[in-house]
Amino acid sequence: MCADTAGSQERRSFLRQLLPAGILLLSVCSGHSLADEILALTGARIIDGNGGPAREDAVVIVQGQKISAIGPASVIPANARVMDLAGKTLLPGLIDAHIHIGGSGGGAADPREFTPTAVENSLLSYLKFGVTSIYDMAAHPSLNSMKTALETGELTGPRLYGNGFGITAPGSHPIRLITELGLLDYLGPFYFQVDSVADAEEAVRRISAEQVDGIKLFHSRVEAGTTRFDADMDKLKPEILQTVIEQAHARRLRVYAHTSFPSEAREFVEAGGDVVVHSIHMAETGARDVFELMAARDVAYIPTLAVFEGGYTMEPGSFFSPQQHEKVWDVLLASITAPGSVVLASRTVPGLLNDRERSLEISMANLARALQTGVKIAMGSDAGNAGMLHGATVLRELQLMNEAGMTPMQVIVAATRNGAEVIGRGEELGTLEAGKLADIIVVNGDPLQDLSALGNVELVVKNGKIINPGELEFKEVQQPTGDGS
Ligand SMILES: [Zn+2]
Numbered sequence: 038m039c040a041d042t043a044g045s046q047e048r049r050s051f052l053r054q055l056l057p058a059g060i061l062l063l064s065v066c067s068g069h070s071l072a073d074e075i076l077a078l079t080g081a082r083i084i085d086g087n088g089g090p091a092r093e094d095a096v097v098i099v100q101g102q103k104i105s106a107i108g109p110a111s112v113i114p115a116n117a118r119v120m121d122l123a124g125k126t127l128l129p130g131l132i133d134a135h136i137h138i139g140g141s142g143g144g145a146a147d148p149r150e151f152t153p154t155a156v157e158n159s160l161l162s163y164l165k166f167g168v169t170s171i172y173d174m175a176a177h178p179s180l181n182s183m184k185t186a187l188e189t190g191e192l193t194g195p196r197l198y199g200n201g202f203g204i205t206a207p208g209s210h211p212i213r214l215i216t217e218l219g220l221l222d223y224l225g226p227f228y229f230q231v232d233s234v235a236d237a238e239e240a241v242r243r244i245s246a247e248q249v250d251g252i253k254l255f256h257s258r259v260e261a262g263t264t265r266f267d268a269d270m271d272k273l274k275p276e277i278l279q280t281v282i283e284q285a286h287a288r289r290l291r292v293y294a295h296t297s298f299p300s301e302a303r304e305f306v307e308a309g310g311d312v313v314v315h316s317i318h319m320a321e322t323g324a325r326d327v328f329e330l331m332a333a334r335d336v337a338y339i340p341t342l343a344v345f346e347g348g349y350t351m352e353p354g355s356f357f358s359p360q361q362h363e364k365v366w367d368v369l370l371a372s373i374t375a376p377g378s379v380v381l382a383s384r385t386v387p388g389l390l391n392d393r394e395r396s397l398e399i400s401m402a403n404l405a406r407a408l409q410t411g412v413k414i415a416m417g418s419d420a421g422n423a424g425m426l427h428g429a430t431v432l433r434e435l436q437l438m439n440e441a442g443m444t445p446m447q448v449i450v451a452a453t454r455n456g457a458e459v460i461g462r463g464e465e466l467g468t469l470e471a472g473k474l475a476d477i478i479v480v481n482g483d484p485l486q487d488l489s490a491l492g493n494v495e496l497v498v499k500n501g502k503i504i505n506p507g508e509l510e511f512k513e514v515q516q517p518t519g520d521g522s
Pocket of ligand 1: 135136137174419
């Protein structure tokens with residue numbers, strides 16, 4: 038049974054509904070504790086996440102949950118268990134700084150996507166793709182239960198961080214979209230629609246009363262992932278933007294914003310915001326000035342490029358090989374192309390594919406600008422949206438960042454050190470350094486020569502525990518029959 042920390046009986050029963058007892062007892066944790074053991078990882082190329090040249094001659098020593106030393110063979114203690122990793126590359130565990138664990142990433146065409154099992158299996162996929170930390174960028178009502186279950190080992194998966202309920206202007210994104218989809222009763226309660234400074238103060242007070250890692254706000258007139266925009270849709274008023282950010286900072290919480298136009302990002306940055314969580318995908322004009330301001334104020338940028346493709350799994354000749362298919366639950370993959378798939382349906386909406394293509398083009402060009410102006414860039418897959426599979430989308434995102442002009446090393450830094458900094462965990466995660474938590478991946482090949490080597494994760498060390506990703510088995514669930522079952 039998951040422990041949950043929510044106060045009220047009502048909330049507890051709601052959480053139970055979403056995360057029923059016995060959600061996951063992967064009886065065998067595929068790892069074993071190294072609390073009493075010293076591990077020496079030898080012979081591998083080491084990319085430490087800081088962006089400097091790879092080291093060919095160093096050894097990483099893991100003791101308990103942490104990296105205790107990196108250096109020449111002379112640092113290996115006499116009692117260490119030595120693992121020879123010649124021909125492999127060691128990197129920090131990848132950090133996906135923008136995901137939605139509440140969405141399956143499938144086509145919403147199979148009822149099994151909406152079961153707790155789907156969430157459990159998606160968490161396993163992250164490990165199979167070498168991702169050891171994820172940040173949920175939306176309001177997931179059972180985030181705290183999941184965090185606890187991951188910490189106690191009841192769930193197997195990456196470290197989980199995330200925002201609480203979102204803040205937006207009345208009727209604005211995502212409320213309008215949720216309403217159109219007929220999901221207002223289901224999803225609407227997880228967003229505060231604020232129209233006054235008092236509302237804003239109350240929203241931050243209530244959000245921060247939960248165990249959140251940051252605050253998400255929407256400051257956009259555009260529906261996510263499209264170029265459907267409505268000039269009448271409200272953004273947050275300037276004094277509200279200011280209040281939310283000040284109140285969050287007073288509680289040591291970072292503020293993450295969904296923006297689309299350069300002007301929206303500028304308003305957020307000028308109000309003191311911390312992280313722009315999507316590309317500026319609506320215009321190139323004016324973007325350079327915004328990036329210069331972001332660089333000067335150390336505001337980070339998460340481009341989320343893959344989401345604009347809206348279904349990369351269907352592209353012929355895609356990187357998404359049958360070997361990678363095995364790392365996602367087949368139910369989710371099949372759902373993307375099944376009858377009733379919203380991914381398929383979206384491809385027939387007049388103009389939508391063109392809109393997305395245009396958004397991707399602008400986003401790629403703006404990522405190049407962000408790079409030139411020295412903005413801190415982190416990687417986020419936006420997985421959980423329809424067609425954006427958990428874990429797998431990371432590979433596509435890395436590839437697109439590379440195509441936009443980032444070198445493989447820059448891409449790796451974005452997905453490790455910068456990711457940790459952006460989610461507020463830079464002191465303990467994101468690089469291979471003595472004293473940091475031992476979240477390490479071992480990949481076959483050299484990702485600096487070919488970034489797709491990051492798809493060949495052979496071993497994961499999380500919190501000092503060795504996990505063989507090939508041994509993590511997806512749980513199956515019966516196809517529900519009839520209604521109400
Ligand atoms: Zn998102």
